[in-house]
Amino acid sequence: MWPFSVRTTKRLKMMLSKLEQHIAHENPDLNEALTAYRQLDQVAYRMGLLSPDESFALRIAWWPMISVLGTFSSGKSTFINHYIGSDLQSTGNQAVDDKFTVVCYGSEEKPRVLPGMALNGDARFPFYQISREIEKVAEGEGKRIDSFLQMKVCNADHIKRKMIIDSPGFDADSQRNSILRITSHIIDLSDLVLLFFDARHPEPGAMQDTLNHLVEGTVSRQDANKFLYILNQIDTAAREDNPEDIVGSWQRALAQKGLTAGRFYTIYNEDAAVEIEDDARRERFQSKRDVDLDEIHARMAEVEVERSYRIVGSIEKLAKYIRESIIPELNGYIARWRSRVLWGDAIIAVVLIGGMSGLIYMLGLGYNDIINWMTDNKILSIAAAAATFAVYLGLHFWVRKRTTATIMKRIPVQIGPGDPDLRLAFKRTTRFDRSIFQRSPAGWGKRAIKRLEAIILSANQQIEHLNDRYADPAGKNQEMASLGVTPDETA
Numbered sequence: 001m002w003p004f005s006v007r008t009t010k011r012l013k014m015m016l017s018k019l020e021q022h023i024a025h026e027n028p029d030l031n032e033a034l035t036a037y038r039q040l041d042q043v044a045y046r047m048g049l050l051s052p053d054e055s056f057a058l059r060i061a062w063w064p065m066i067s068v069l070g071t072f073s074s075g076k077s078t079f080i081n082h083y084i085g086s087d088l089q090s091t092g093n094q095a096v097d098d099k100f101t102v103v104c105y106g107s108e109e110k111p112r113v114l115p116g117m118a119l120n121g122d123a124r125f126p127f128y129q130i131s132r133e134i135e136k137v138a139e140g141e142g143k144r145i146d147s148f149l150q151m152k153v154c155n156a157d158h159i160k161r162k163m164i165i166d167s168p169g170f171d172a173d174s175q176r177n178s179i180l181r182i183t184s185h186i187i188d189l190s191d192l193v194l195l196f197f198d199a200r201h202p203e204p205g206a207m208q209d210t211l212n213h214l215v216e217g218t219v220s221r222q223d224a225n226k227f228l229y230i231l232n233q234i235d236t237a238a239r240e241d242n243p244e245d246i247v248g249s250w251q252r253a254l255a256q257k258g259l260t261a262g263r264f265y266t267i268y269n270e271d272a273a274v275e276i277e278d279d280a281r282r283e284r285f286q287s288k289r290d291v292d293l294d295e296i297h298a299r300m301a302e303v304e305v306e307r308s309y310r311i312v313g314s315i316e317k318l319a320k321y322i323r324e325s326i327i328p329e330l331n332g333y334i335a336r337w338r339s340r341v342l343w344g345d346a347i348i349a350v351v352l353i354g355g356m357s358g359l360i361y362m363l364g365l366g367y368n369d370i371i372n373w374m375t376d377n378k379i380l381s382i383a384a385a386a387a388t389f390a391v392y393l394g395l396h397f398w399v400r401k402r403t404t405a406t407i408m409k410r411i412p413v414q415i416g417p418g419d420p421d422l423r424l425a426f427k428r429t430t431r432f433d434r435s436i437f438q439r440s441p442a443g444w445g446k447r448a449i450k451r452l453e454a455i456i457l458s459a460n461q462q463i464e465h466l467n468d469r470y471a472d473p474a475g476k477n478q479e480m481a482s483l484g485v486t487p488d489e490t491a
Helices: 009-026 028-047 074-083 130-137 140-149 177-189 204-221 234-239 243-256 279-301 303-363 367-376 377-411 423-431 447-470 476-482
Strands: 064-072 100-105 112-115 149-154 163-167 192-198 227-232 264-266
Touching: 009 028, 028 303, 028 447, 064 074, 064 303, 074 192, 074 243, 100 130, 149 279, 149 423, 177 476, 192 279, 204 227, 204 303, 234 279, 243 264, 264 279, 279 303, 303 377, 377 423
Parallel strands: 064 163, 064 192, 100 149, 192 227, 227 264
Antiparallel strands: 100 163, 112 149
16 A cells, blocks of 8 residues: 555545556556555655655556657647557647647547646646646746647557657747747657657758757756757758758757767658659669668657666656755755844844843843842743743744745745655754754655665666566576476566
């Protein structure tokens, strides 16, 4: 069972229960990953890195995911239609589909279009609660989820056990924050990202903003290998005296953005291609296209394997991120908060002492007079001291609250798909019932450290298990197969 918080909502329990059933049926090998996420949730709940109605397990895509991004009229939808063998997506030179479309398998013969809320409300899909994320960057836009998302289901064997996401054309001149937010979200969640460019626009230098969004941010990623850069509709270059110049101009433009490695493909759709009159040139274009398409399709077929590595890798990444980034950053905010509160306490003490000294001076009382009064009026003296302390304590907690609110405004909003909530953790750490001299964040200690170390070790072991399944340098799997024994039986 999932280690739910006392305040965990019934909806969260239900969603996680459905997820467990889905994983047990669809890919039992990921059950260990679910266990690791349970343990991560435990650490996060105690620290306040997750609210009681959230789980890290619901911030990732458990189905294999392929994202298709690119500029307007770059042939994304045509490519998807050709891949699934159906005219599911609208095509044309203009921005026909202006929504992110999740394409997945459906048993019905007739394709069906479902609204964005079908994705936003189902934890098994990659856009679960994406409306919250949109709301963080564009207030009021989260309520318009159907304006950004839709789901299309069709009976196509090519997309069984995987999802394809078609994006609206990427035009930097008309971008909204919400669109960029969703784009970043699906890039993070995807196992494979196809970046399409239009060879009919031979001036990539005029598209610098677009290249910035689509390329520059991908180069330094640890998962940069999942990006395929595709120059589509290259058939239009066949009429040029030197068609290689078009390819070269795009490669140079990408190189300027730091992309000096990785695969660069040139393809076109046979049904929509211009006529290439020169036989030798046509054969050369067709041969290059077929080789590149075969390689792209092969990568798309491997996303189930890449999905398993992605999910296990995300567990280790998140655990290390909490330990090596979140905790030091949170400690920095706590130290700043403590320093400001102590300075506030000092000022309050000076003001109170100064006020009482001034009152005594105005009354013309001396030291002996005060001592005698306190001796003769013990109850009143205690009451006065208690009242003074109460005033001090009230001002102290007021300073704490104000300082907490001020610093929280400076803490960046965490809007990544798996980002812990630093603001929530800081607020929990600075609660009124915690001493200002406690240096560790709430919920952080030896127990939490050991649990994260165990999670990282478990993730490494899961990677080894996957390697044993998909790689066999020594040829042991082949030997066991000849004996009628599967690798899983010896694990």
